[in-house]
Amino acid sequence: MLKSYLLTFLISMVPIVELRGAIPYGTLYCDPPVPLLHAYILAILGNLLPVPLIFFFARKVLEWGSEKPVIGRFFSWCLRKGHRAGEKLSARSRYGLYWALMLFVGIPLPGTGAWTGALGASFLDMNFKKSILYITLGVILSGIIMASLSALGVNMIK
Numbered sequence: 054m055l056k057s058y059l060l061t062f063l064i065s066m067v068p069i070v071e072l073r074g075a076i077p078y079g080t081l082y083c084d085p086p087v088p089l090l091h092a093y094i095l096a097i098l099g100n101l102l103p104v105p106l107i108f109f110f111a112r113k114v115l116e117w118g119s120e121k122p123v124i125g126r127f128f129s130w131c132l133r134k135g136h137r138a139g140e141k142l143s144a145r146s147r148y149g150l151y152w153a154l155m156l157f158v159g160i161p162l163p164g165t166g167a168w169t170g171a172l173g174a175s176f177l178d179m180n181f182k183k184s185i186l187y188i189t190l191g192v193i194l195s196g197i198i199m200a201s202l203s204a205l206g207v208n209m210i211k
Contacts, residue, residue: 058095069168075099076092076200101189104168111175136178138177139177154187157173159191160198171184171188
């Protein structure tokens, strides 16, 4: 049982797969299966664990690389582009940008999720606390969607 819980938690930390794969895997494919509520909680916690690190270190890597001879121009361009895009988006809507971040993270499609949302928020120089809050809301939304679909899958298998 511990192995099933641990796999569900670890799978939710993997980029691209995230909780979109962890909840169905834990509830449908683990032996023994993880109860849906437990899989939901484990996947959310595992999915959110790397978000602050991604938020801070993505920007730090760009800032570090902007001073290097070979990659400096590209990294500096990324920083300038992200800063300008963030200012432009912030000027258009005060809270709309954060709601868009939440929906981007919350709708379980390939290429969306907490990892990509944290990278985008970091590159756009968004407020850390607000970004984490809205990414968390998006992960909860995505978890609800995936848990619902997993519950349908469990019921169809039985």
